[in-house]
Amino acid sequence: MRNGKIRRWVTILFILAAILISVSVISLCVGAAGISLRRIPHIIWEGKGTGEHSILFDIRLPRIILGFAIGGALSLAGTILQGIFRNPLVEPYTLGISGGASLGVCLNIAFKWYNAVGIIAYPISGFLGAALVIVFVYSLSMKTGTLKTQGILLTGVMISFISSSLVMLIMALSRSEDLHGIVFWIMGSLEEPNMFLIRMAVVGALGGLILSYFFCLDLNALALGEEEAIHLGINVEKSKRILFILASFLTGLSVSVAGIIGFVGLIIPHLMRMFTGTDHRILLVSTFLAGASFLILCDTLARTVIEPFELPVGVITGIIGGAVFVYALSKKQVTL
């Protein structure tokens, strides 16, 4: 039985990896510059120097890499949060966690903390904002027993409203130069010139994946409820704490580098559960890969659909993700 299971899982991973590579290649080949497919092997062969090479490898490729990291990180955070809250409609955006992270980064921009600590102030402020919200939402849900779906999502929407109001307040009080910074940054975008930040995002996302894997069994047990998990010998308090921190870290990182991109962490775990089941030993990695592919795809659409205009990638994920969200809510899917 086990061998059959492992074989099935490895096949799934291969398929997902193949999808990821295909989407990345497609993304590399399309864009506003109108480089024809036939030219591309030449360009790669000729190597650095030409403008076209620059377009492929200095403009498109960094976006693909960042899309991989952020898509993976957000999906992973969504899977973890859904595991902790035992609720399939929970994710960084719907729980208001991206709102909290954005508030953190906004405060960072307004008070110029990056002057004191360097560029790391961005992900740290995002992380703190995200962590605060997760703790708040969770303690709220614990006080009233286990909140039903609507309850927790209502809290999340509330927090989103509050954070965006606070962000607007900060914007109203800031100088116009900072204002531009905040507005631009809030509109999610995978365009990031700083290769260090991109590298940091990749390291953080992959590191998060590896760390989360140590808790895959805990998440499986938590699916039965916290008491049952305790009966099975899981140290629930410790696991929850570490998973919370991990989800905050992944969210804070994503929001601080790429702004607010919603619904990725919602629909990807949902979709993946339908194909792979609810065992986190496969789910964690598969949602990471699928999320990466999804975001790269959305970003490609965002920059080619009505070129030369470029839509914020959050618009595309919002439309697709929002539609799926409404559908899932109406069907009352409770497959966890």
Place this chain on the structure above:
Amino acid sequence: MKKSRLSCLIQNCLIASFLSLAVPCGILADDHYWVDKTAPVPERVISLGQTITERIYLLGADSTLIANTVYCVQPEDAKQKEKVGTLIQANLEKIVALKPDLVIATNMARPKQLRKLKDLGVRVVQFAYPKNFSEMCQQFLELGELLGKEDKAEEIIDNTKKEVAAIRMKTKNLPKKRVFIQLGIKPLHAVTRESFLNDYIEFSGGQNIALNEGHGTYSREKVLKENPEVIIISTMGSSEGETGKREKEAWMKYGSIDAVKNKNVYIVNPDKLCSPTPITFVEALTEIAKMIHPNLSLGESK
């Protein structure tokens, strides 16, 4: 217990690696991309803002303009150029594919995008929004230098300065009137000394009631308190749209304000007023001066 120690270790490693890599990075670079002005005259120029495009045409350098933004519609010819995005979002791929010698951006451009262009080896120059008339002239001259049109730039600036000086002469000894120029409706936004629009008031022999207001966020109550004699509405869409008319009606309800009593509430086209080109400055200044001192006799502007 080993599991928790290992996960702690991993967490610490991640944090440590970030910190160690972050230190040399330091602060984010600031936004000014002044490039060496001794470089050769550019032959392929891309403009990332309508005010830039207008000035390029004024300087007669429009033959070098290969692309601009979707909103660059002034003059007619600008519409025909290749489009590379909007004022706040440019399509980097397209820009690079067009192989420009020079990209000129406004202060509204996304810093990350300009940074990226610079990293890709594209020459980028950014012009901030001028704070006053002399800065505007200075910018125009620098733009002229960049495009190899110093002579034309100097000529235009000289004329402009003469005309502005003439208007200033006429209004110098007139009694100063209290003026309020409105730039935003929600929230109410006034012209302060932070922008060159303030010079319209100064040069027309007026006194800006919101001179020292910092950001410019103002309140109707304050306007009532300051009691200006002239109110000029220059909000987005005010010239042809309903918003201007409605805003004027709103002001007319406050009968205690002098401007309302004497029916000195005007609507002005913001595109002209806020565009930092020397030619439009003079035209707008003439208009404003007439609004403040209706009995003034001014020569026709070009």
Place this chain on the structure above:
Amino acid sequence: MKKELLSVEDLSCGYGKELILHDMDFMVSRGELMCIIGPNGSGKSTLLRTISRILKPHRGKIFLDGKNIARMRHKEFAQKIAVVSQTLEATGMTVQEYILLGRLPYFRKYQFFETNNDENIVQKYMELTDALKLKTTLMSEISGGEKQLASIARALTQEPALLLLDEPTSHLDITHQVQILELIKRLNRELGLTVLMVLHDLNLASEYSSRLLLLNNGSIHKIGRPEEVITYKTIEEVYETVVLVEQNPLSGKPCVFLVTEEEMRKEKTV
């Protein structure tokens, strides 16, 4: 090996500041099948939850096989005590995956996959609880009785010394009630599994237990064999209701009969 498997000393416990149980002192011998009975609110579930370490006691100690359970590590504890709860959240896993979770306490530090041994054990207990035919069915698609069987199978794969059950039959029909209790009795007899079970139904408790623990108002009212505990006087005291206690003609165990108002009136006139 000590005779007592579970030893509860001077235990007081409850939720928050409120004490539900106080001065609890009792022992469960190895191989015993003990039922906890008592009226609603007497603290039966609270006792079970304190023994299973969901609740922390306010005072007192609990020893399992001579060791203080408060000092046991999580996995160690789960290898010794398994719990079958009342309600189960419907999940998206199959019955086999669910039962496999019972082997988690035996996974080594970085082990992520079950061993052949684990799979054999799961197979064994699925056969024992007659859950084999449900192997690949989803947990959300089986009946209440079948869920209980699956939960028992899962608890068994933990290979515990002590099995705790909280009202395993409360929402089942007669057939399934008997099926579950017969299974538990068999496990107790054949595997030597010590069982501590909360039961609502006095007659079932009487039939199946070797000893009964009767709780009332947060403390032990009586502990002993069914014949000693289930007497009409004791029941009337604790449950404040008139009953008739007779011997079951088949098993010889005491049986409780309700006395309706009509019967009481008849008695009086006789």
